[in-house]
Structures are given as structure tokens and as C-alpha cells.
Amino acid sequence: MKAFVDSAIIESLSSFVRNLNDEDDALVVVEGLRDAKALRNSGFVGEIFMLCHRSNITKLEERASKFRKTILLLDNDSEGRKLTERTRRILNGRVRLDTFYQRKLLPASKGKIRHVEELAPFADRVAKNVAGF
Secondary structure: OHHHHHHHHHHHHHHHHHHHHOOOOEEEEEOOHHHHHHHHHOOOOOEEEEOOOOOOHHHHHHHHOOOOEEEEOOOOOHHHHHHHHHHHHHHOOOOOEEOHHHHHHHHHOOOOOOOHHHHHHHHHHHHHHHHOO
């Protein structure tokens, strides 16, 4: 039974990453280095911006202005929600922000992933699925 649950999570997360990879001209914003590594190791090939890794919202605005849209993929905890709201408030109307994937990560992981870095234990298997191996 556990193998079935694991494979369902892997397939769901693989679909999540494939859909994220299919976003054209988008910048994905995560909180820090562990989040960025987990996302990259899971097969994500797009542009990543680390908001809390020596960067701030002003730098984000400068970088995001070069993309069609900016996908916020911040953690699903109180700090992540505060950071999302602060970012939205400051950048409202100046940068096109998308929180769709942030809302979909928890359901895609069947409730197992609240922090983006928690993709790490699944990363190898997800990346293989994303790549089609």
C-alpha cells in the first residue's frame, strides 16, 4: 500500500514540476537556497529567484520586470504567507504575480509538503519522471 501512495505522490509532484516547466517566460520565486536546490533537483529547468537569500523585494522587482510573470512559490507556513502578502502588497500592479503553484504544492504532495525544500526526498524520482525516464 505504501508503494502505491509513494508512486501516486511521485506522479502528482512530477506533473506539478512539468506544468511549472511549461510556464513561458516566468520567474519562479522561492525563499532560499534549500528550496531552490530541491526544486532544481526535482527537474525544474526555469529561472529561480531566492527572495530571502541576500535578496529583497526591490531586487525581485528589478529581476521580475524582465519576465512575463512571476510565480511565487513560497512556503505554506505563517512566514511564507506573510512574505507572500508583503510581496503582493509592495509589487501590486508593477509585476504580474501568480500564486497558483504555491496553492497547488500541498495538494500535489497529498499533504506532505508545506515547505518547498521538502521536495528533496522525492527529487530524484520526480526528476526521472519529469525527464521521461
